[in-house]
Amino acid sequence: MVEPVLSIRNLVTEFTTPDGVVRAVNDVSYDVYPGETLGVVGESGSGKSVTVMSVLRLIPQPPGRIVSGEVLFGGRDLLQLSDREMRRIRGKEIAMIFQDPMTSLNPVMKVGRQIGEALRVHDPELDDDGVRTRAVDLLDQVGVPNPSDRFDQYPHQYSGGMRQRAMIAMAIANQPKLLIADEPTTALDVTIQAQVLGVLNTARDQTQAATILITHDLGVIAEEADRVVVMYGGKVVEVGDVHTIFNDPRHPYTVGLMSSLPRLDTDLDRLAPIGGQPPSLINLPPGCSFHPRCRLMRGRERCRTDVPPLYDTGPEHRAACHFHEEVPTLREEVEQVIGAELTAGGSQA
């Protein structure tokens, strides 16, 4: 078994709000292995972003607080490092790509200089010429045309897709071991999304970095991820490799997510969303926090009282549902409702 690059163990992160304590990340554990792309999916507020922000210790404190857990990276617990040691890891060993390229570049700094900043922070000896050569090189790598001219331009002279490319250039500037992409394509339109994902792929191949890809776009996950973590209400509800997750999901929430997508193989008049609202993190439902919206619960008491652990449901596949054996049947029913035929191999993603 290969050693994971990053191991998150029992992470708990809370925010103090006027209405009470929000447990945004509630006992989350997952691993990222070298070279793989781990997709993290879930609704808004499911704790996807807060988990990775906790990994980088970028949670604003207060109101945020990492209560407990371990984040093991290169044999060290990141949560125990000093601020100075942590700074050396950020941007060098673990780099992050943010969601909105329109706002994550400094409007008054030339793009080249910003990439240069990322380089300089970790290599103070680098001189202006060195910065220029490296930054132009990076811009070229991520497919920005005329990189040496683009170096001297400001972000507002870049288009959205270009800016995201520049962000990727900044992220891979120091050859990180782990890339965290927090909804990197959400703010872009579909054609640009595809291009940026392509750039991200190339960048990852060149740097051999493991990637955490956070998104709520299952299409992106199917395309890019090797393994998938599904999060709900601050918890991991299902982990598995991408084919298993798509062909044989074992959590009703995952089934719900997939059946709420528009599909190519059937004529749908309406989409089939998951009923109800995402849970309030201040006041999580007792037991399985998905039970109020779950089609599989069928009034069973156990869902209301017992918090389901992650059951092993197959090789490298775990799901947090007491009745995970019943999920394939549920899926069949749902598929029938939708009118799709569940072919032997399942609807291949």
Add this chain to the structure above:
Amino acid sequence: MSEEIRERTPRDAAVEGHSQPGGSGGPPPPADSELDATYREGLRIEARSQWQLFRRRFVTHKLAMVSLFILLIICGAALFADRVAPYGFEQIDLGNRSKAPTLEDNHFFGTDKIGRDYFSRVLYGTGTSVRVAFFVAFLSTAIGTVVGALAGYYRGWLDNVLMRFVDFLLAVPFLAVLLVAAAFLGRGSPYRVATIIALLLWTTIARIVRGQYLSLREKEFVEAARASGASDARIIFRHMLPNTFSPIIVNATLTVALAILLEATLSFLGFGIQPPTPALGKLIDDGKGAMLTDWWLVTMPGLMIVTICLCINFIGDGLRDALDPTQSER
């Protein structure tokens, strides 16, 4: 390097073909044909820098440009008074006492009771006042920016302590503090007076900068900088500070006008710059006894103060309009 490329005409580039980008140390040229080089050259969009945009907007602001012109002449003449002034500021001519402004003998602003040329005195006085004012603007802006930046960035107790101190300074009667401070700390030397004024004037800029930092610290690019491993100092001064330049510059400009007025007030009350160094406020003070007979003794330095302050305020308006990022041409 890029300047050199920009100056080339498309034809030059076409003739030189693909050797051009390679020769300039850029990335390896993807183009092989002359056509491609021409094409690329033709497509190159000339990006206007922030500075160019700012200059274009400022230059079209007529009032500000006229004010800048007048102010440059006044400041130039005042700072080089020893060459421009027709007389020395202490040169006594008892044969020409209390003369009204006249072109005769270059006594444009007349003479005072002991026959000193008032134009020269006002010029030297303006020089002192302008130096003091710029020093005040520089010092108070520096203090205010650092205090505001720290308070806005760190928030919490530091913000509380610093801002309550600012509130305190704003709550005490300004002139009284100024007079007491001047009386105890330093009459006389212009730079001492300037320091005292600066120590009271940084509060406005501190509040402005704090406000800017409070909103900037929530911006994603600050988080991105933090995620790339930048330290607090680096984020505060390299990433965030340039974003606050516009209000700082505008406010610093207006502080110059305010400082001239305050220095004049202090000197008028006798707590500011002491003779023999001439200063505008001191000139008005000296002239007020003979105000009814020799009207020019108060009017001329007074007009000078008004002109300078008006010009500076107009320039400030022009800067504000020109620097407003929401108006930037995209």
